[in-house]
Amino acid sequence: MRRGGNVLKSVLLLTLVLTFSSCAYKPSAKYSREVVGESISTSIIISSQDPENTVVIKDAMDSAVIQVFHASLSSRNLSKTHLEISINEPTYTPLQYDSNGFIVGYRATILLNITRYNEEVNKKYRAMGHYDFTVVANAVLTDQQRFDAIKNSAQKALKSFVAQISSEGTRVKNKE
Secondary structure (H helix, E strand, O other): OHHHHHHHHHHHHHHHHHHHOOOOOOOHHHHHHHHHOOEEEEEEEOOOOOHHHHHHHHHHHHHHHHHOOOOEEOOHHHOOEEEEEEEOOOEEEEEEEOOOOOEEEEEEEEEEEEEEEEOOOEEEEEEEEEEEEEOOOOOOOOHHHHHHHHHHHHHHHHHHHHHHHHHHHHHHHHHO
């Protein structure tokens, strides 16, 4: 009976030691914030081909600044970093056909060009996002389907941008 108590104490002690001596994990937001800072401003170059969706991308970028970077939005003259975004024209690639040869599945692709301006450096990034969706056979893409596809693929492109910034932050931290 005494031996079982020692094993239990050993397991408990080992659990406590492992818990308090963790691997020093830091979330990616911490690394990305070291690159972009605490205050960020954003602007978007309005696309003449798709002005409605550039507003959606601006809103998505502003949300990413708050939710992912855990930074505050501010005016350009008060921010440490300014992000300027432009969107290339979205492309729609057929992915799936029905038995009659009509397209029933598409992939929307968005390419964002993002320039990061701050005191130390101006850097350009390209971020791509894809979104797969289905349509009714022999139907024309509706504005709502296009809007949703662009919104979802832009959100994925922004996640790609965040990953680029986070990896840049880990390299900066490792050099110190």
